[in-house]
Amino acid sequence: MYLKRKIDKFLSEWKETQDRKPLIIKGCRQVGKTESVLHFAAEHYESIIEINFVRDEKYKGIISDGYEASSIIKNISLIDPSKRFIPGKTLIFFDEITAFPEIATSLKFFAIDGQFDVICSGSMLGVNYKKIESNSVGYKKDYNMYSMDFEEFLWAKGYGENNITDILSHMQNLKPFGELEMSVYHSLFLDFSILGGMPAVVKEYIQKNTFEGSLDIQRQLISDYREDIRKYAEGVDQTRIINVFNRIAPQLARENKKFQISKVAPGARFRDYRGCAEWLADAGMINVCYCMEFPELPLGGNYDPDIFKLYFADTGLLVSMLDDESQEDLRANKNLGVYKGALYENMIGEALVKQGYKLYYYRRDNSTLEEDFFIRSASSLIPLEVKARSGKAKSLSTLIKSDRYPDISYGFKLSYNNIGHDAGIYTFPYFCTFLIKRFMNEFYAEEENMP
DSSP: OOOOOHHHHHHHHHHHSTTOOOEEEEOOTTSSHHHHHHHHHHHHOSEEEEEETTTOGGGGGGGTTOSOHHHHHHHHHHHOTTOOOOTTSEEEEEEOGGGOGGGGGGHHHHHHHOSSEEEEEETTGGGGHHHHHHHHTTSOEEEEOOSOOHHHHHHHTTOOHHHHHHHHHHHHTTOOOOHHHHHHHHHHHHHHHHHOSOHHHHHHHHHHSSSTTHHHHHHHHHHHHHHHHHHHSOTTHHHHHHHHHHHHHHHHTSSSOOOOGGGTSTTOOHHHHTTHHHHHHHTTSEEEEEEESSSOSOSTTSEEEEEEEEEESSHHHHHHTSOHHHHHHHHHHOOOGGGHHHHHHHHHHHHHHHTTOOEEEEEOTTSSOEEOEEEEOSSOEEEEEEOSSOOOOHHHHHHHHOTTOTTOSOEEEEESSOSEEETTEEEEEGGGGGGHHHHHHHOOOGGGGOO
């Protein structure tokens, strides 16, 4: 059972590109990289040369005569003479290149040779990507792959492009959804949030139409992540990184979700843990949301790198780390309990990152003013407030109305509420978040016309 993914379209477009460069697909383990590449290859190539450097270590010797494409092809054929190299009709797929980053040096020569398409992939690439980058700069194309987003989940459930177009149309026209639409999409979104987007988990759910078995798969993935930390992190950092990883879920449950190193371990000091969050982010396990120094443009250079919130890159994996009582309540009754604020923020942060946004928040010192996320248009800074249920968006209203924040003229509230617009606040249901970037491509707020 193959689940349709967004990378399918990207790979097809890459194949049609003249003078295409070798492709490197980055992403955390088990997000579907290998399955997607092999599915694409089966439809587009007469010959597929798959080399997995973890499973088949003998292939690490293929660079013994240098990095020229002809030398590598000769050595692959020497190891396995059954592999066929047909110019223009062959894909060479180097998988798990984290175990053999030296192969990246060959990409320049494959690009120059031009006879064969090359795709590389591997989990944990982010933590040692500098070596790969320096060995292949200018001669490769990168693609970041994530676990499934809500759109891909809808595809897996049998919903088509017409459903996606209809949701986007409701947003563009500020037209409220009908009662049935709200009920169905909210239910689907909550299922997706509990499950997450790991393909193995979603497949299990689709085939059984229940949550049965999903928790076991998720917890195995968490165990695999911890093993990756032990394998790829160096020295004492292993323990520190695992400590940070283990404390994300309980710290998100607090009202002030700023990640506090002092709560990670007895006597923990920030200077000793500097870089741990970045390591986990580079590994694709978490998303880091940095605190803005002041809510104004530009976003990129206006934050404190030492103050941040940490979210899981896949909300389903966050759910799997909650206590057993919360697990049972979630799966049986869909009750988010004390974690509801953390889970909704994680869901929205995850959806934004999967659209290419970076995460920023703002919390004013000595004040209750705090805004969950920010994006921008060409001329405005746009705050996004996440409400666990409904209720007033007090911080959002303050940012819009106050003269202290001239870059902000309107904002978005994401909640259980239907679509609406009042006093500069555009309200959308949670399940619309995956379309924010497409919505922004054609959206022009009436507030931007005001003096």
